[in-house]
Amino acid sequence: MIAVEVLTELRVQAVDRTFTYRVPESLKSWALPGARVLVPFGRRSVMGIIVERTDPQLAESLSGLKPIRDVLDTEPVVPRDLLELAEWLSERYLCTRSAAFRTVLPPGAFGKVNRYYEPGPGAGEAAHVAGVGGGVMGRLARRPLSREQLLAALGGDLGTLRTGLARGWWVERTEGQVVGPKTVQMAVPVLDKKSLQEAAERMRGRAPRQAELLTWWLSRDLDPLPVGEMARLSGVSREAVSGLVKRGLVQLESRAIRRDPGSGRDPGWDTGERPELNEDQRRALAAIVTQMEAPDHRPVLLYGVTGSGKTEVYLRAMEEALRRGRRAIVLVPEIALTPQTVARFRGRFGEQVAVLHSRLSPGERHDEWMRLRRGEASVAVGARSAIFAPVDHLGLVVMDEEHEVSYKQEESPRYVTREVAWKRAAQHGAVLVLGSATPSLEAIHLVERGRAVSTSLKERVGGRPLPECVVVDMRRELREGNRSMFSRRLQREMAQRLDRGEQAVILMNRRGYSTFVLCRACGHVMRCPHCDISLTYHRSGEDLRCHYCGYTTPYVETCPNCGSPYIRYFGTGTQRVEEELRHLFPTAEIVRMDVDTTRRKGAHEELLGRFARGEANILLGTQMIAKGLDFPNVGLVGVISADTSLHVPDFRAAERTYQLLVQVAGRSGRGDTPGITVIQTYNPDHYAIRAAADQQPRVFYLRELAGRRAGDYPPFSELAVWRTGHPEADRAARAAGSIERRLKEVMPPGAGRVLRAGPAPLGRLRGLYRHQVVVKYRQWSDVAEAFREVWRESAGLCDPEGSVSVDVAAQMLL
Template sequence: MKYADIIIDISHEKLDKTFQYRISPELEAQVTVGTQVWIPFGNGNRKIRGYVVELSDHPKVDAAKIKEIAGLPKDSVTIETQLIALAAWMKRNYGSTMNQALKTVIPIKRREAAKEKKTLRLRLSEEEARRELTELLARKRHSAAKERLLRELMEKKAIPWDMVTGKLGISSSVIRDMEKSGILAIDFSREYRNPIRGLSVGREHLTLTDEQQAAVDAFCESYDQGKRETFLLAGVTGSGKTAVYMEMIDHVLAAGRQVIVLIPEIALTYQTVMRFYRRFGEQVSILNSRMSPGERFDQYERAKNGDIRIIVGPRSALFSPFPDLGLIVIDEEHEAAYKSETVPKYHARETAIARAKMCQAAVVLGSATPSVESYSRARSGVYHLLTLTRRVASQPLPECEIVDLREELRRGNRSMLSGRLQEEIALRLERGEQTMLFLNRRGMMGFLSCRACGHVIKCPHCDVSLSLHRNGRLRCHYCGYETQSPKVCPSCGSGYIGSFRAGTQKIEEIVKKRYPEARVLRMDTDTTKGKDGHQKILAAFANREADILVGTQMIVKGHDFPDVTLVGILAADLSLNAGDYRSAERTFQLLTQAAGRAGRGEKPGRVLIQTYQPDHYSIVAASHQNYME
């Protein structure tokens, strides 16, 4: 008799343990580690789902007291053994229940109905087919449809059902009649939904710089020696980190293994996957929440079966069920998006390193602005540090200029566009070049600041900005300190004190009014709600269908638009006041990434950073675009 240790589908700490159930002889062949099952639970034998995490030949208690598995859900998805081990690691490290961890490592929640493909195949030899056609034509009242289909099959050997019934206009009754006569056979096969089918394929000709080649060589040497290290690829914006990733991936694929590429935002998927698809073709697919359940399930199956070898996606793609994972690449590794805000509150970087150790895989972390902890680990030898200090093709970094918004107010300009920025936008429109306007609203929680002097109301105990609530009171979300919001600035006495209210829609209106001849696109959560929302906007901007792109942080991460020569950062200090102890670090990272979008083509770029705190060390450092300072 076989027994299964099962985690029940209830997330409660008192039930966070395995329960043993008996496997009936009828189900023995179907129940394996990772199988989802129906089980009777509790005194009332309520039927609930459970996950098999271990099999045994011996009961842990009196066998007579052990209940039997009731059956298997029809829509269940099997969890890979390595992902069960990863879930156990996440439970220990992030304080979740095992059930919560197991649900996290399943990228898709239920089995979807398969799409079936039907193909008509000629069963006759060439000689038999000619004889059949001769006999058919000899009949006085022969079927023209049969003749047409037979001629097509003689020429092509196999034809899709949809083409026969559609383009050729042949009825299913004629097809069935020819099948009964033994002329043709109908083959059935699983048709996987491919979310990126139809992209152009053609290997990019890449000539690596000396720095890029050195990074690739260091990785390949380590990999070939059987080492499975974690690498930190620290390279300035535009230094060609993606090209380095692709060479590393090529090396791992040549060893017969699979690769996961993590990106922080779904918005990055389109441009990233275009580059990978051009290089690796049908070996590449994507996995993200914008896909339909059927598409996600099919990519899960294709990964398990080895039909695809590279998965690109946000942090949930880390749990792709590759049987022989050899490399995990985490692009823009510093991004906060890699930290889950729901239980288990895992960090994709740490979890990727844990999975890599279980699979004997390498990890490559890439960023122009690595997180403080990653850079510290690289400096201390925990990670292997690789550096790219120059842009490809010797492109210069864009010139950065800090614009003091306090001075703009003194001059009577209350617009979100400074005089300098208005001049630079007009110049780009005149030259036929493109502009990106970035509104840094990430993490903004309604803080109070003075537009006259830049002073921000902070907690006297924690030195983080106080959050403005609807009752007009300011509160610290760290220690709970509260105070009434002032009517005038406590630093300079100005009445220009308040919370920041402008959004991307307002900026878009201002730009359209100021430059009526300009074609303007806006990219934020409102304009990208649809399945292909990000892709359509980015493709339109890449195809020069717009002159100006206005957006939030999703427009400044990893995108490569060669005609963008101006980036305007409208309120650089907003994220400095997010009430977060990492706010200065994250502001530096975000501004440096935004600045890196300018001047990536043949023409030089310029960046204007508008701020009420022009002397803040984070903003000054970002304007220098030098992480090592």
């Protein structure tokens, strides 16, 4: 007897384990680890995934096992390495196995689905097969059959149903929530070319439209075409196609077609050039190749100034991996970077590149995922979740802009992409490359401890200089009578650069028009009723919005607290900056990129494409425009307020400010004209701002590391944040206190430090009051078992209205 361990689709922690099922003889060839199955669970059927086959001797000793009802895949959709990775995710980040396994499954793998069957290209063969014959195929020819109907016609033989799928006797079509292949009806010739030419001549008098269609198709060498496309291209109606089918000249076949995310899009920056490497680039490539050949494959930190040609090093390293018969994954931190990155990689590797990110449709993601699974593509390019791409024979993993906060998943499983990438690379004996102009302190610490090697690109490609950085003290601007959001220096530089035909990038790291609304009579601030945050005014919709929960309320002209008309809108967001830019430079074309303008599918490509083609003079946006983008005509970068991220109540505030300023400054001066960056701030002497402007990374890193060491913050420790939420503040506080006590009871002496429970910095979110417990520890192994014990108990600490979560290796404390 064969038995399998199945993890069901259910997200309930009480059943978050595998269940053992018997495999019927007719399904044993398909019941493999990584395949989806339909299993009985109580009084219903649920979907699940086979995690492993049970030991045969153990399986024989088990009695009363329920049989799996069906295997939903002709081959496993999830490879073994991803099944192992999901188990590791669950253990490392304290999440349910269901959540971990959903992370590695193809898009839309679980959900309600109806399956129908139609004749396939091998239907003629099936008519002569015992147990199938003309009766079954005749029913299929008359109308599609459901899975239950086809099984009944086959006498309940699941094995024959699956054999028919494999041999093309019939094809499967799905309807419902599960994402599967997209199929279309293809017109395929039945007779040879000469016979069809003779048929066309005979039909000219009786069926001229059918003859016209057939003659047109003969001129295109009878290439199979989708019925709709054939009718559109030939100018003849679908009825003519149906007429040819009835005459037995054409047959219709359901065939899967690819939903290509790059189809019809030309962003305007794919050159496909292969420039000669400079000395620094050759040295960096050699360092990566050395690790490919080394037995321990240590990660490589590629530290290169902005514009130094890191991407070309990635491309050459990828060529080397592919030459060795290996494959690659390339990660970028922002979806905004994906179009340009994909264009660069497709220019070099063509259809070997598959794209994976959340802005693709579910169908596009499914098709790209399956291309990688089948080995039709060798390179996966995408945002954070692309690290789970089903890439076999992995030889290289690249994390571009490895320092970016967006590489941390904020929903369960709350993984750190750097750690997952390292784990995947280790599974395959692959090399992990961490690239950045502003490496994270964690990456630098890895090098200092000898756990990673470092290589540097110290100069820009072509010997171009780094941009000049000018810090403008906005306090002085105000004292001297300038009340504009733009300093006099920034206005002057913009006017000069635009007059010369150059482009400008303007960073304002807040969206909306005004960041809060205040009544000057009573001091009331318009706040979100569900979150501890002020509402942001959006002029485009004339409304006030919460950027955390999405709450929206109409624009107000009188104070809801006291009725006063003295309402004032304070603060600045991207919408207001855009309005002021249009007033100062009325002839300039402006592209604004923030969450509001990039919600629509394809918006990133469209907006960046306009700027790349020179159709816009100014690119204004939030941090999504601050890194990775390469536009040689940009001569000026302006930072409206360097203080936006500096005063966030988080231990990484200075690091993130420094990284953001260096990255955005690097967008200028990448062409033949030297660039300049104007940084506006009310804190011109802050060490993060000064180090960024003076291009002194060592000064910044030494000071920041000293502060982290003194406070026992990462990279010298790891943080875990246990967070409780409840509609009632006292219940959230009590639950957090219980977690604090349990952690202190079960953690080994000296394993770590449990800080006192208290309100979270953002004390209320989406209607829940939030309290938290922060734990500092040096080694995960020291606290892992204790954490797991408390995590298993945590579900009982809050009633159903509340919640408990834990963020292991937390990147922020908000």
